[in-house]
Structure formats: C-alpha cells, structure tokens
Amino acid sequence: MSPALLATTATEGQQHATAAKNSFASGRDKITGVNPKGTPPAIQLIPMAPRLDTLNGKTVYLVDTGFHGSDVLLHQIEAWFGRNMPGTTVVFRRKAGPYMEDDPNLWKEIKAKGNAVIMAVGH
Amino acid sequence: MGIPSAPLVTKAFKDLAILNAAKRGMPHERICFTPHPVWGKTPEEVRAYVEGPDPVSGKPLMKEIVDALTAPLSDDEKKSGMVSVSVGPPTFTDTADNLQEFYLNNGYTDFLPIIIPTEEKVDAMMKGTSHKPDEAVGKMAAGAYPAWSYNVRQVAASAVMAGCRPEYFPIVLAVASSGIASLFSSTNSFAFAMVVNGPIRDKLEFNYGIGALGPFAQPNATIGRAWTILSKNLGNGGIAGDTYLGSLGNNLNYNNVVIAEHEDASPWVPFHVQRGFKKEENVVSLFRGLGVVPGQVARGSSANENVQFDYQMSDLFSTFTGFFGALIIADPLVAARLKEQGYDTKEKLVDWLYKNTTQTVKDYKSRNYAYLFDYPRALRGDEPWASWYKMPDDALIPHFPHASDINIVVAGGQTNAYPQAGNLSYGVSVSIDKWM
Numbered sequence: 001m002s003p004a005l006l007a008t009t010a011t012e013g014q015q016h017a018t019a020a021k022n023s024f025a026s027g028r029d030k031i032t033g034v035n036p037k038g039t040p041p042a043i044q045l046i047p048m049a050p051r052l053d054t055l056n057g058k059t060v061y062l063v064d065t066g067f068h069g070s071d072v073l074l075h076q077i078e079a080w081f082g083r084n085m086p087g088t089t090v091v092f093r094r095k096a097g098p099y100m101e102d103d104p105n106l107w108k109e110i111k112a113k114g115n116a117v118i119m120a121v122g123h
Numbered sequence: 124m125g126i127p128s129a130p131l132v133t134k135a136f137k138d139l140a141i142l143n144a145a146k147r148g149m150p151h152e153r154i155c156f157t158p159h160p161v162w163g164k165t166p167e168e169v170r171a172y173v174e175g176p177d178p179v180s181g182k183p184l185m186k187e188i189v190d191a192l193t194a195p196l197s198d199d200e201k202k203s204g205m206v207s208v209s210v211g212p213p214t215f216t217d218t219a220d221n222l223q224e225f226y227l228n229n230g231y232t233d234f235l236p237i238i239i240p241t242e243e244k245v246d247a248m249m250k251g252t253s254h255k256p257d258e259a260v261g262k263m264a265a266g267a268y269p270a271w272s273y274n275v276r277q278v279a280a281s282a283v284m285a286g287c288r289p290e291y292f293p294i295v296l297a298v299a300s301s302g303i304a305s306l307f308s309s310t311n312s313f314a315f316a317m318v319v320n321g322p323i324r325d326k327l328e329f330n331y332g333i334g335a336l337g338p339f340a341q342p343n344a345t346i347g348r349a350w351t352i353l354s355k356n357l358g359n360g361g362i363a364g365d366t367y368l369g370s371l372g373n374n375l376n377y378n379n380v381v382i383a384e385h386e387d388a389s390p391w392v393p394f395h396v397q398r399g400f401k402k403e404e405n406v407v408s409l410f411r412g413l414g415v416v417p418g419q420v421a422r423g424s425s426a427n428e429n430v431q432f433d434y435q436m437s438d439l440f441s442t443f444t445g446f447f448g449a450l451i452i453a454d455p456l457v458a459a460r461l462k463e464q465g466y467d468t469k470e471k472l473v474d475w476l477y478k479n480t481t482q483t484v485k486d487y488k489s490r491n492y493a494y495l496f497d498y499p500r501a502l503r504g505d506e507p508w509a510s511w512y513k514m515p516d517d518a519l520i521p522h523f524p525h526a527s528d529i530n531i532v533v534a535g536g537q538t539n540a541y542p543q544a545g546n547l548s549y550g551v552s553v554s555i556d557k558w559m
Contacts, residue, residue: 012344027488031241031327032215033222034214035215036240038263038277039277043148045202045204045206048149048152048201055189055193066495066498068495072165073131073159076169096502096503097503099499116126116127116128118128118129118188119131
C-alpha cells in the first residue's frame with residue numbers, strides 16, 4: 001500500500017467538494033469554511049529487513065502477544081513446522097507485559113539467537 | 124531488529140493492520156491473516172486455520188508465512204526516506220447547505236448538523252483566548268499510530284463546529300492540550316467523561332443541578348461535543364475500521380459525560396482541590412472507561428430512611444471491570460446522607476469502598492481483562508497482580524487494584540437521592556485558566 005493512500009480524507013474531500021459545486025451550488029451565495037483537520041506527521045519509511053534464503057537450519061521465534069488464543073494458534077504453527085519443516089528450530093515465547101507494552105529484552109534475545117519472527121495475533 | 128518478521132493478524136483487523144504498518148513506515152509489510160476469531164477456538168479448529176488458506180490472499184497460510192520470511196525484497200520494500208501526508212486544502216468554498224454535506228461526507232463531524240467553521244466564526248472563537256492562532260496546543264492519537272499535532276486555530280474550528288461560544292473556548296483548549304482523544308481505537312467501545320470545577324461553572328452557566336448529566340445547558344452540551352469532534356479532526360480518531368474498532372460503539376461518545384461539580388451543595392472538597400488546585404482555580408479533569416450505570420439498579424436502593432449508599436455503591440462496582448476505576452457521581456442528597464453516616468471526607472468513603480468491595484480470586488481470574496492485562500503483569504512480577512495470582516481461588520481480594528482507582532464528585536438537583544457510577548478511570552486535570 002502506498003502511504004499516499006493515508007491521505008484519502010483529503011483526496012475524497014476534494015472530490016466531494018467538486019461534485020457538490022457542480023450539482024447544487026448555482027444561484028446561491030457561497031461561503032468559505034476552514035479545513036478542521038490537524039497536522040499529521042510525515043512518515044519515515046523503514047526498509048524491511050533482508051529475507052532469508054531458507055528457513056531450513058534456522059531458528060524462528062513464535063511470539064505470543066497475549067491476546068486470547070494466540071498461544072493456541074502459535075502452538076499449532078509450532079506443530080506444523082515439526083511435521084512439515086523439521087529442519088527449522090522453533091522457539092515459543094510469550095511477550096512480557098500486556099499486549100500494548102514493549103518487551104525490549106525479548107527483542108534483544110531474538111536478535112542474538114533468532115533468524116526470523118512470527119508474531120500473533122489480534123483477537 | 125533487522126530480522127525478517129511475519130505478523131499474523133485475524134481477518135477482521137485487515138484494514139487496521141495494513142494502515143498502521145503504513146503509518147509507521149512499512150507500507151509493504153508482509154502481513155499474514157487467519158480467519159476471525161481465534162479467541163475461543165479449540166486446538167483442532169485452529170489447526171484447520173493453520174492448514175487452510177489465508178482468507179485475504181487465498182493462498183495457503185503457512186506458505187504465505189514462509190514466503191513472508193524468505194521471498195526476496197522488492198525495490199518498494201527496501202525504500203527509505205520521508206513521505207508527507209496531506210489533509211487537503213486549508214479552506215473549502217460552497218453554499219452553506221453543500222458545505223454542511225461536505226463536512227459530513229468527509230468524516231469531519233459526529234454526523235449531526237454542525238456550525239460551518241467559516242473564517243469569521245473561527246476568528247470570533249479565538250477571541251475567547253489570549254493565545255495566538257498558530258500556537259501549538261498539543262498532539263493526539265486515538266490509537267497506536269503516530270500522533271497528529273494542532274494549533275489554537277485548528278482547535279477553534281472544531282469548537283465552532285460543535286456549537287461552542289467563544290467564552291467556552293479555554294475549556295476546549297484545555298481538553299485538547301491533554302492529548303486525550305474521546306474516541307479510542309479499542310474494540311471495547313470506550314466512554315469518556317470530564318469534570319469541570321471552579322468559578323467558571325457559574326460564569327458560563329453550566330448546569331450542575333436538575334438534570335446535571337442531561338441536555339439542559341449549552342456549555343455542558345457543546346463542550347462535550349467539541350471533545351469528540353476535535354478527536355476526529357485533530358487526532359484523526361473515529362474512522363471505523365482504521366482508528367476506531369469499538370464493536371458496539373458507545374452512545375456517550377456523542378458529547379461525552381460532562382459533569383460540572385455542584386461544589387456549593389457538596390459536603391466535601393471539590394474534585395480539583397483533591398488534585399492539588401486551589402478552589403478558585405478553573406480546572407477540567409478527564410476520565411476514560413466504559414460507561415455509567417444508574418444507582419437504582421443496586422441492591423437495597425429503594426428510597427427509605429435506612430438506605431445505605433455505601434453498600435449501594437459497592438454493589439454497583441461488582442459489575443465493573445477492574446481494569447478501569449470508578450467515578451461516583453453523587454446527588455447532593457446522597458452526599459449529605461453519607462456525611463451524616465460518618466463519611467465526612469471523600470477519602471473515608473473511598474477507603475471503605477476499596478476495602479469492602481471484594482471478589483474471590485476465582486471470579487477475578489475468570490474475567491476477560493484479568494487474562495488480557497493483569498495476568499501478563501503478574502508474570503512480570505508487577506503488584507498487586509503477582510500476589511493475587513498466587514492466592515487460593517477462594518481468597519478475597521479488592522475489586523480495584525488501588526484505592527486511588529475510586530473517585531467521587533457531587534452533582535444533581537436533589538429531587539431524589541440517587542447516585543450514578545461510571546466505570547471510569549481518572550486521567551489528568553488541566554488548568555483552564557492557562558488557556559484564558
């Protein structure tokens with residue numbers, strides 16, 4: 001998705017305004033209203049991390065965010081790897097703290113010991 | 124981290140996940156999707172999810188995940204740099220009727236008719252403050268995305284739209300400066316409240332008597348409404364599926380719960396004084412939670428001379444999530460009776476309520492919020508949750524983690540002795556005088 005899509009409010013707004021003018025505005029007084037929107041921050045694009053050639057021989061961390069059922073889902077993914085990609089080492093971890101809080105210690109561990117991450121899930 | 128990742132999200136949150144990744148600088152993040160929901164499904168049902176297709180792409184889910192981690196990056200996925208985001212032109216010109224439609228159709232309103240924020244009306248609104256139009260007021264995000272910023276003039280536009288008079292503007296600015304949006308992205312359909320204290324309640328003719336929480340005075344109605352409109356416009360909140368996910372929504376979001384405390388009829392110190400302000404200062408205090416329930420539903424709430432409001436309030440709390448606190452809104456008749464019963468300070472009543480509103484550990488652990496928020500804290504060793512999770516199932520623990528989670532204000536017309544109680548947590552108190 002292009003970041004430009006994040007500006008849909010403005011783009012659609014201009015389209016609506018034009019349509020309104022063409023359809024209804026003739027013969028009536030016009031007034032000017034201000035744009036009430038705040039100022040969004042510019043977006044710093046982050047290059048994605050280089051991908052792996054293969055998962056065989058690699059360590060994949062399965063990170064449970066703490067949402068209900070995330071552990072059940074990730075353990076099924078763990079089992080899938082065991083059945084279908086036994087050359088991949090899978091490590092299950094529950095992220096510390098509630099889902100909305102960061103866990104820098106876990107990220108440090110993954111960076112030191114892991115090659116890839118699968119993180120789940122929302123509801 | 125510099126390590127490839129595959130985020131896995133249920134299909135219901137597709138738009139949210141894609142848009143949030145883009146807002147945070149990864150518009151091409153390789154997000155994989157499972158059917159919705161995962162919650163409540165058996166391991167066998169979830170295994171079928173894992174072995175089935177990604178409901179968004181239609182491809183096998185595990186192939187999608189493996190590809191997300193191993194397929195070479197495209198040029199777009201390697202891009203860095205800054206991308207600006209436009210919100211459109213500074214003004215719009217059309218007939219009044221067409222502009223009314225325009226503001227509505229573009230998500231600038233609460234879907235009720237608005238006052239068109241013409242430059243003249245915005246200029247008039249800004250006469251309600253000594254602050255300059257381009258002065259920064261704050262930043263706001265209604266969810267987990269980078270906050271938007273805004274100045275005095277931008278706040279004034281939303282205040283006009285809500286129907287505020289210029290003399291109300293310092294309160295709207297104080298609310299906006301808090302950065303707290305009254306529309307929040309949670310699926311839980313949050314509600315918000317504000318408590319207004321100080322002489323400004325009388326100067327602006329707030330209603331804190333009969334119908335204190337109802338549509339009976341312009342400042343109560345429009346300042347609360349302004350909070351929601353500015354949350355949409357300045358914090359980019361309230362976009363269903365993107366910045367708002369409340370499953371049922373909340374009717375209180377139209378103008379929020381606006382409470383001007385009935386300070387003269389209260390036997391206790393006003394709320395803002397409890398928070399360290401002087402009585403003559405004008406202050407707005409903000410709360411967030413799930414809603415308000417009437418005292419009539421509590422056991423023993425019939426109006427008789429032996430009614431025990433402390434037990435009624437405790438009974439109301441039993442239906443509350445302990446994730447949020449409690450905000451008691453006591454009619455002056457209730458407050459007077461409580462004082463007669465020995466609660467000569469709010470603190471004494473809070474202490475009794477905290478100690479006497481209890482639950483078993485078994486009941487506590489069965490609650491949704493306990494699993495989602497408190498259990499992870501317990502695992503980390505945070506108190507009191509760590510201790511609670513070590514106790515036997517039949518042990519009694521407080522309903523709220525801390526006594527400070529319970530707050531009390533007084534409002535109402537004394538036509539009957541009823542309290543109401545909000546499952547609402549105190550957030551912050553902001554000086555209104557600063558924004559005069």
